[in-house]
Amino acid sequence: MKTARLPDNGAKSVGIDLSKVEGLPERMLFGKQIFCMKKGRSVVPHGHSNMCTGFIILRGTFEGKHYDRVEDKPKHYVIKPTIDKAFKAGEFSTVSDHKDNVHWFKATSEAGFIFNIHVIGYDPTIKVSTGRLYLDPEGEKLEGGLILARKMTSAECHKKYG
Numbered sequence: 624m625k626t627a628r629l630p631d632n633g634a635k636s637v638g639i640d641l642s643k644v645e646g647l648p649e650r651m652l653f654g655k656q657i658f659c660m661k662k663g664r665s666v667v668p669h670g671h672s673n674m675c676t677g678f679i680i681l682r683g684t685f686e687g688k689h690y691d692r693v694e695d696k697p698k699h700y701v702i703k704p705t706i707d708k709a710f711k712a713g714e715f716s717t718v719s720d721h722k723d724n725v726h727w728f729k730a731t732s733e734a735g736f737i738f739n740i741h742v743i744g745y746d747p748t749i750k751v752s753t754g755r756l757y758l759d760p761e762g763e764k765l766e767g768g769l770i771l772a773r774k775m776t777s778a779e780c781h782k783k784y785g
Contacts (some may be wrong), residue, residue, distance in 0.1 A: 652743040657681065660730045666737065667784040668727035668760045670700070672720060672751035676741040678728070679715040683735025687716060689723035690760060693769060700725070700758050700772045701765070720749060725772075727760065727784070759783070 629635065642649045658666050670692050689706035705723050706716065709731070718726050728737060743753045757780040763771040775783075 648744055648747040651745055653740070654743065655738070655740045658728070658735075658737040658739060660735050662730050662733050662735075665727060665729040665784050667780045668725060668758055669780065670725040670756040670758070671718075671753055672756070673746055673749035674741055674743050674753045675717070675719040675745055676726075676739060677715065677717045678726075679738045680710050680712050681736040681738050682712055683730055683732035684712075685710040685735055685737070686729045686731055688727045688760065689716060689718065690725040690770070690772075691722065692724040692756075698774055699762070700756070700774065702758070702760060702770050702772050703768060704760075704770070720746065725756075725758065725760065729784075 627635070627637065641647055641651060660666070668688070670690075687706060687708055687710045688704070690702040690704050692700050693703050694701035702725055710716070710728070716723065716726070718724055728735075755777065757775040757777055758772040759775055759780070760770060760772050762773050765771055
Protein backbone atom coordinates (compact mmCIF):
# COMPACT_ATOMS: atom_id res chain seq x y z
CA MET A 624 0.00 0.00 0.00
CA LYS A 625 3.05 2.28 0.10
CA THR A 626 2.58 3.08 -3.60
CA ALA A 627 -1.21 3.49 -3.61
CA ARG A 628 -2.41 6.76 -5.12
CA LEU A 629 -4.96 8.20 -2.74
CA PRO A 630 -7.81 10.24 -4.26
CA ASP A 631 -8.32 13.91 -3.39
CA ASN A 632 -12.02 13.19 -2.82
CA GLY A 633 -13.76 10.01 -1.61
CA ALA A 634 -12.12 6.63 -1.35
CA LYS A 635 -10.41 4.46 -3.92
CA SER A 636 -11.56 0.84 -4.10
CA VAL A 637 -8.73 -1.59 -4.84
CA GLY A 638 -9.46 -5.20 -5.80
CA ILE A 639 -7.37 -7.90 -4.20
CA ASP A 640 -6.48 -11.48 -5.04
CA LEU A 641 -6.83 -13.30 -1.72
CA SER A 642 -4.89 -16.29 -3.08
CA LYS A 643 -1.82 -14.04 -2.99
CA VAL A 644 -2.21 -13.02 0.67
CA GLU A 645 0.42 -14.75 2.80
CA GLY A 646 -1.08 -17.14 5.33
CA LEU A 647 -4.44 -17.56 3.60
CA PRO A 648 -5.36 -20.74 1.75
CA GLU A 649 -5.03 -20.67 -2.03
CA ARG A 650 -8.76 -21.21 -2.43
CA MET A 651 -11.53 -19.91 -0.21
CA LEU A 652 -15.19 -20.12 -1.14
CA PHE A 653 -17.59 -17.25 -0.60
CA GLY A 654 -21.34 -17.70 -0.49
CA LYS A 655 -24.31 -15.42 -0.11
CA GLN A 656 -28.01 -16.02 0.38
CA ILE A 657 -31.17 -14.62 1.88
CA PHE A 658 -33.11 -16.72 4.37
CA CYS A 659 -36.88 -16.10 4.08
CA MET A 660 -39.31 -17.42 6.66
CA LYS A 661 -42.78 -17.14 8.15
CA LYS A 662 -43.49 -16.37 11.79
CA GLY A 663 -42.44 -19.24 14.04
CA ARG A 664 -40.10 -20.79 11.43
CA SER A 665 -36.35 -20.98 11.92
CA VAL A 666 -32.90 -21.12 10.55
CA VAL A 667 -32.58 -24.19 12.76
CA PRO A 668 -29.85 -24.54 15.39
CA HIS A 669 -26.60 -25.63 13.81
CA GLY A 670 -22.89 -24.96 13.67
CA HIS A 671 -20.08 -25.33 11.15
CA SER A 672 -16.40 -26.07 10.94
CA ASN A 673 -13.98 -23.89 9.01
CA MET A 674 -16.64 -21.33 8.12
CA CYS A 675 -17.07 -17.66 9.06
CA THR A 676 -20.55 -16.24 8.61
CA GLY A 677 -22.16 -12.83 8.88
CA PHE A 678 -25.90 -12.19 9.18
CA ILE A 679 -27.84 -8.94 8.83
CA ILE A 680 -31.58 -8.72 9.43
CA LEU A 681 -33.14 -7.17 6.32
CA ARG A 682 -36.76 -7.16 7.44
CA GLY A 683 -38.77 -8.55 10.31
CA THR A 684 -37.84 -9.55 13.82
CA PHE A 685 -36.14 -12.66 15.13
CA GLU A 686 -35.27 -14.43 18.33
CA GLY A 687 -31.56 -15.07 17.91
CA LYS A 688 -29.46 -17.46 19.95
CA HIS A 689 -25.76 -18.20 19.63
CA TYR A 690 -23.54 -20.65 21.46
CA ASP A 691 -19.85 -21.45 21.64
CA ARG A 692 -19.13 -25.06 20.66
CA VAL A 693 -16.84 -26.06 23.50
CA GLU A 694 -16.35 -29.78 22.87
CA ASP A 695 -17.27 -32.39 20.27
CA LYS A 696 -18.27 -35.80 21.62
CA PRO A 697 -19.38 -38.87 19.64
CA LYS A 698 -23.13 -38.27 20.13
CA HIS A 699 -23.22 -34.74 21.56
CA TYR A 700 -21.68 -31.28 21.47
CA VAL A 701 -20.96 -29.38 24.65
CA ILE A 702 -22.11 -25.80 24.04
CA LYS A 703 -22.18 -22.57 26.04
CA PRO A 704 -24.86 -19.90 25.49
CA THR A 705 -23.38 -16.55 24.38
CA ILE A 706 -26.21 -14.52 22.78
CA ASP A 707 -29.95 -14.64 23.44
CA LYS A 708 -31.69 -11.52 22.13
CA ALA A 709 -34.30 -10.07 19.85
CA PHE A 710 -32.91 -9.00 16.47
CA LYS A 711 -34.58 -6.39 14.26
CA ALA A 712 -33.89 -4.91 10.82
CA GLY A 713 -30.36 -3.55 10.56
CA GLU A 714 -28.96 -5.63 13.39
CA PHE A 715 -26.32 -8.26 12.70
CA SER A 716 -24.17 -11.03 14.11
CA THR A 717 -21.14 -13.01 13.07
CA VAL A 718 -19.99 -16.55 13.78
CA SER A 719 -16.76 -18.49 13.36
CA ASP A 720 -14.99 -21.53 14.74
CA HIS A 721 -13.57 -19.26 17.43
CA LYS A 722 -16.74 -17.55 18.75
CA ASP A 723 -20.50 -18.07 18.59
CA ASN A 724 -20.16 -21.07 16.26
CA VAL A 725 -23.67 -22.44 16.83
CA HIS A 726 -26.54 -20.18 15.78
CA TRP A 727 -30.33 -20.23 15.57
CA PHE A 728 -32.76 -17.57 14.34
CA LYS A 729 -36.54 -17.89 14.79
CA ALA A 730 -38.88 -15.40 13.09
CA THR A 731 -41.12 -13.51 15.52
CA SER A 732 -42.76 -11.24 12.92
CA GLU A 733 -45.20 -12.37 10.21
CA ALA A 734 -42.29 -12.66 7.75
CA GLY A 735 -38.56 -12.27 8.14
CA PHE A 736 -35.55 -11.98 5.87
CA ILE A 737 -31.88 -12.44 6.79
CA PHE A 738 -28.97 -11.74 4.44
CA ASN A 739 -26.10 -14.17 4.97
CA ILE A 740 -22.58 -14.12 3.64
CA HIS A 741 -20.05 -16.80 4.48
CA VAL A 742 -16.44 -17.77 3.84
CA ILE A 743 -15.65 -21.47 3.67
CA GLY A 744 -12.14 -22.83 4.14
CA TYR A 745 -10.55 -19.77 5.74
CA ASP A 746 -8.29 -21.83 8.03
CA PRO A 747 -6.14 -24.45 6.29
CA THR A 748 -5.38 -26.13 9.63
CA ILE A 749 -9.04 -27.14 10.12
CA LYS A 750 -9.58 -30.40 8.28
CA VAL A 751 -13.20 -31.15 9.34
CA SER A 752 -15.98 -30.86 6.76
CA THR A 753 -17.73 -27.47 6.58
CA GLY A 754 -21.27 -28.89 6.36
CA ARG A 755 -23.96 -28.07 8.90
CA LEU A 756 -23.64 -29.65 12.35
CA TYR A 757 -27.22 -30.02 13.62
CA LEU A 758 -27.86 -30.22 17.36
CA ASP A 759 -30.45 -29.81 20.09
CA PRO A 760 -29.58 -26.79 22.25
CA GLU A 761 -32.35 -27.72 24.70
CA GLY A 762 -30.24 -30.58 26.03
CA GLU A 763 -29.03 -31.48 29.50
CA LYS A 764 -27.81 -28.54 31.59
CA LEU A 765 -24.25 -29.01 32.87
CA GLU A 766 -22.14 -27.11 35.41
CA GLY A 767 -20.86 -23.69 34.45
CA GLY A 768 -23.83 -22.88 32.21
CA LEU A 769 -22.84 -25.53 29.66
CA ILE A 770 -25.35 -27.66 27.73
CA LEU A 771 -24.95 -31.24 26.51
CA ALA A 772 -26.56 -30.88 23.07
CA ARG A 773 -27.47 -34.09 21.27
CA LYS A 774 -26.29 -34.35 17.67
CA MET A 775 -29.25 -34.45 15.28
CA THR A 776 -29.90 -35.16 11.63
CA SER A 777 -31.19 -32.37 9.41
CA ALA A 778 -34.64 -34.01 9.36
CA GLU A 779 -34.78 -34.30 13.17
CA CYS A 780 -33.66 -30.72 13.67
CA HIS A 781 -36.11 -29.32 11.10
CA LYS A 782 -38.97 -31.35 12.56
CA LYS A 783 -38.32 -29.98 16.06
CA TYR A 784 -37.13 -26.42 15.29
CA GLY A 785 -37.97 -25.68 11.63
